[in-house]
Amino acid sequence: MSTIGVDVGGTKVSVAVLEAGELSEPLVEPTEKANADVLVDQLARCIEQARGPGSEAVGVGIPAAVEFATGAAKSGVNVPLAGVPLRHVLTERLGLPVFVDNDANVAALAEAHEGGRLVTEHLVMFTVGTGVGGGLVLGGRLYRGVTGAGAEMGHILIGLDLSDGAPPPADRFPQPGSLEALASGTALDGLARAAAQGNPEGALGRALAASGKVTGVDVVRAAKDGDEEAVDLLRILGERLGVGIASAINLFDPEEVVVGGGVATAGDLLLEPARSAAAGYVLTGVGERTVIRLARHGVEAGVYGAALLAAQEGATTEVTS
């Protein structure tokens, strides 16, 4: 089966063809963000350009929560697609089955495959970037729940003080105590600021003095240079992530837990503390076959996973238009 994968990012659109397990060189353009019409036109044009005679279905990954049945984004923070039934619109334009899902789901699907073939039946993915996202591949397929809004890995609660019941929730998400509040790049930014202010002579303190700000990127850089304070901040973040991973293993008993996203560039400085914390909190007898690893795919995860989505859904779903 030959399918087309489309990765709609906040800055770039990438389109490529997956055939016999091989992904073609992607066609890449800056994202047209003026409005929905312009962006839909761009997507249709790029897909037509990439399309071969054997193309059977199109998969599209977008940076938003998606109503899977219609392909409509539930918000338009990063791309102007909120409420646009992208699946129906593109199906009609192209005369091909189209499937739309959020980019974290699509990346999880990519991680479960090698050479276009499913290699991991049950996989939990955590994407640690500005926030914490993720995806669930269960029984070889993306799990989305009844409305398509599931797999919100960043919004599991791990660190609440529950001595007197539940604290009143905050006005906005992420909730304090959630994985996203505690283990995201934004949380690492906060740890970096506190450390820099508390220790002006340290590497992070000097970075703050030099540029007026300090972020998670500085932490990862300093930690890779061997700065102990920065290594310790990644330990804190990694252990928090590990607690979230332990909950996921106790629920899903998966073959793999995959950690991706910008903060994962810290590599084992993040992952070793995560593995170690998870090991202590996974119930005896569970997770005996679970491997916790870094994401295998880089920038091409989006377009590859989108093409896999098309192959998976196209093989089992009737055209909807």
Place this chain on the structure above:
Amino acid sequence: MSTIGVDVGGTKVSVAVLEAGELSEPLVEPTEKANADVLVDQLARCIEQARGPGSEAVGVGIPAAVEFATGAAKSGVNVPLAGVPLRHVLTERLGLPVFVDNDANVAALAEAHEGGRLVTEHLVMFTVGTGVGGGLVLGGRLYRGVTGAGAEMGHILIGLDLSDGAPPPADRFPQPGSLEALASGTALDGLARAAAQGNPEGALGRALAASGKVTGVDVVRAAKDGDEEAVDLLRILGERLGVGIASAINLFDPEEVVVGGGVATAGDLLLEPARSAAAGYVLTGVGERTVIRLARHGVEAGVYGAALLAAQEGATTEVTS
């Protein structure tokens, strides 16, 4: 399809036939617990007794974690079946396909059905008894993970102090901070003792003075009688459960979250605080169709769910012997 359901409890064995959505009057005997051989003999005899000419498969629920492929219990705390490949042994004895799963999974399957028919595609069950167990019905089928050890709902972490990373795990499970440590019947026993000692004049304090002990059962009774202190303890337990439910909704976006087990006899005194806490921690846009409700099935959940397990697995699996 006509199937036989077997519920192996710590005190009773129940066997019944499910045909055309109707469960027969169960055959009930005290569990033979001397050793595995005696219990296996009892099960085989009871199944032969219940078996009709049209019986096509047998489902067995046991109070232990199970390796699904072999039907072997991973522990023998409640029944002497640890390590016995019950699925294979009974398949050989009976000449029928046999499927064995843990009782919480089987109860979840029962809750997803009415009159033998699947009515809920995605369902998360929490069984709040001495511990917290549960089950996951995803896409209409029990989800077990790669080794069959998944769906350990009680071992998700919700209440850890993660300010300096993850606290060192305790020597044994349940881990402090887990749903089971915080929201089980055992946790309620602890809340009851503390309240009774702190307030000897209250209903719980008087119960302690009268009998030398006070438990969750006293709390539920006093709360139903309107005792405010007891109502507040159920609020605490319910809100903690609600935080676990919120995590589950953010992950699974299910149609239903079902709460069963002994503590659920508290009814809305437990469930209303749970619903209220969950509502605050479920991400906007998720769980829009999720209903949180009490379990519908009582004591017959085990035998009914086991018969449904046989119908579900028997329809899609070859006989293994």
